[in-house]
Amino acid sequence: MGAAPAVCVVFLSGVVVSVLGGDQHSLYYIYTALSKDVALPGIYEFTALGLLDDREIDYYNSKEQVKVPKQDWMKEKMQPDYWDKGTQSRKSKEQWFKVNVDILMQRMRHTNNTNLHVLQWRHGCEIDEADGNVRFLRGIDEYSYDGSDFLSFDDENMRWIAPVPEALPTKRKWDEVPILNQYTKGYLEKECVDWLTKFMEYRKESLRNHSKPDVHAFAKKSPTNSGRLTLTCLATGFYPKDMVVSVRRLHTSLPEHLLTSSGVRPNDDGTYQLRKSAEIQEDEREAEYDCYVNHITLKEPVIKKWDKKCSDCQSDLNAGLGLVRKITVGVTVVLLLLDLLGGIIFVLKKMQITGNSRN
Template sequence: MHILLLFTAEKHSLYYIYTALSKPVDLPGIYQFTAMGLLDNIQIDYYNSVEQKKIPKQTWMKEKMQEDYWEKGTQSRKSKEQWFNVNVDILMKRMRHSESAVHVLQWRTGCEIEKQGDEVKFSTGISEYGYDGENFLSFDIKESQWIALVDAALPSKRKWDSVPILNQYTKGYLEKECVDWLKKFTEYVDKQLEHKLFTNCKCE
């Protein structure tokens, strides 16, 4: 008798979402700038423009990642906050939008993999910008260039595509660095689950 074991591929994703408002709003829990990391759609870290500190949102992140990871992450998010503040203002002027209204600039970047046993296969990488809830710019990972999804995005596309090394970096991050972090994080989650199962086991 032959038993055929079929292992379905596990799918995992790691995304970072950055959201900037054109001006502060007086609402609880709403900040002018926020950033968060999502592993398989579960929040793993968080930053906002008031506390200005990247913090872990999962126990394993707090336990596994060293202090310098959080320090470097905080500096990176502060830099991105400044970049977003400048660029949301640029877009408002380009699109002749009123400063009295609140406008939103958002960036989603990350990758997805398929894992079967020890084999990890890159599935997709995404870097895309949205403005006021509409798609604005998207990175074409195969062609290593930006796609302007509205006419107002053409100046940004031309400017970014004129520096090929930056597009190469974006492609490299999505296909390699992001995947490396994703593999590391999923390993930490797996180990945490194994530890919970072991400690909860009442085997004699």
């Protein structure tokens, strides 16, 4: 393989998901090259994507040949020249991959078969900011061929690891250029971390402007007591994650020890959600319950009243069925009247036509 260290993990349609804690974050770039065009929608000979905390932030493929943003905040924050330079970089890597797929197929003695072969590269970094300070956790730069590990960078010792004999020529070639390995280490531990923290800040700024909570109040039958309901207050889509949610009766918050809380949980888009639930007697429906929510993005708290309905209670289901029956009966009566009216009109028209024919 030619000079250009890289990372490779195998997954055509999937994405490698990092298992990180709430204060840990990752930035990875993943490149995938196929040995031939498979003529399937959405599958290209070469693709490249960037992932921030396992969410796609940019994308490139060999058909459109343009690096594009996949998050609104990336489009808003990154200047046009960032995308122009990124496009040129992706085009160069596409050509590099075409050459090296052929080289690897020769090494693996795959040149005489018509099977599809895949070369992938993954590189990036992970950090921890639990105490407010950014701490580098690890950097990854690795390649895979047809789903198997082919070559990886040992960041601590600044050398390449070859798990298969076919990777040894590349390992020797790259290890013989110390400045190349120094650059790889510097990228993983410094440049990648800088980009990761910058992207995180851009995302936070965007979320701060578009992160008001969406509030819901609903009830279901209690799973443990047939005479009780579980009343839930749900706030979702908010950022940052500091949030106040209370279940209230007659404008008075129920004590926290009477509530069940989900704790603040992340949504897929980087926002958060929190739900709190209280058990109430089913015959307390007429009491006024509501959800009280306060957040830094709100000018004043949101108060969402419970509509006193229960989504899976038999009485509500019967009421709904009763309404459906009334509507059905009403529609049937209307249809009968229309049929009768249509018949009368038809007879009148028939008489009129007959009468005209006599004249």
